[in-house]
Amino acid sequence: xxxxxxxxxxxxxxxxxxxxxxxxxxxxxxxxxxxxxxxxxxxxxxxxxxxxxxxxxxxxxxxxxxxxxxxxxxxxxxxxxxxxxxxxxxxxxxxxxxxxxxxxxxxxxxx
Numbered sequence: 001x002x003x004x005x006x007x008x009x010x011x012x013x014x015x016x017x018x019x020x021x022x023x024x025x026x027x028x029x030x031x032x033x034x035x036x037x038x039x040x041x042x043x044x045x046x047x048x049x050x051x052x053x054x055x056x057x058x059x060x061x062x063x064x065x066x067x068x069x070x071x072x073x074x075x076x077x078x079x080x081x082x083x084x085x086x087x088x089x090x091x092x093x094x095x096x097x098x099x100x101x102x103x104x105x106x107x108x109x110x111x
Contacts, residue, residue, distance in 0.1 A: 012037055013037050013038055014037060014038050014039065014059040014060065015038070015041060015056050015057065015058040015059050015060075016038040016039065016040055016041065016058055016059065016060050016061075016062065017042075017043065017049070017053055017056060017058040017060070017062070018030065018033070018040065018041070018042050018062045018064065019043045019045055019049045019061065019062070019063050019064060019067065019075060020043075020044070020062075020065075020066050020067070021044050021045050021064070021066045021067060021071075022064070022066035025064050025065060025066050026042055026044075026064065026066075029062060029093075030042065045067060045071055045075070046071075049075065050075070050078055050082075053079065053082075053085055054082070054085065057085075057088075059089075060088065060090075060091065061079060061088055061089070061090045061091070062091050062093065063075055063076070063090060063091070063092045063093065063110070064093055065093045065094060065095045069101070069104070072092055072105065072108065072110075073104070073108045076090055076092070076105070076108035076109040077108055077109060079109065080109035089111045090109060090110045090111055091111060092105040092110040
């Protein structure tokens with residue numbers, strides 16, 4: 001899977017890592033944050049996203065709605081067990097209004 005990076009070159013930018021496998025959803029999230037002072041880093045999923053997180057040390061990780069439940073669980077848990085990444089806030093975008101999915105994301109380590 002490909003991993004790409006798109007940075008807003010400002011000196012006071014906060015690093016944001018968006019992990020979203022679906023192109024359209026990734027573009028929407030990028031557009032949402034592009035007007036703010038964020039250096040955007042975009043990843044599809046998996047080991048490449050974790051490697052990017054370790055390199056970039058983002059201020060915030062956003063797990064997109066296109067990630068399957070197990071992918072979301074694995075990424076949250078792997079970020080939380082890495083001593084360098086453990087304190088980085090994680091936001092999971094969950095399209096369903098199912099409270100059990102939201103609770104599961106919190107149990108997995110999302111904020």
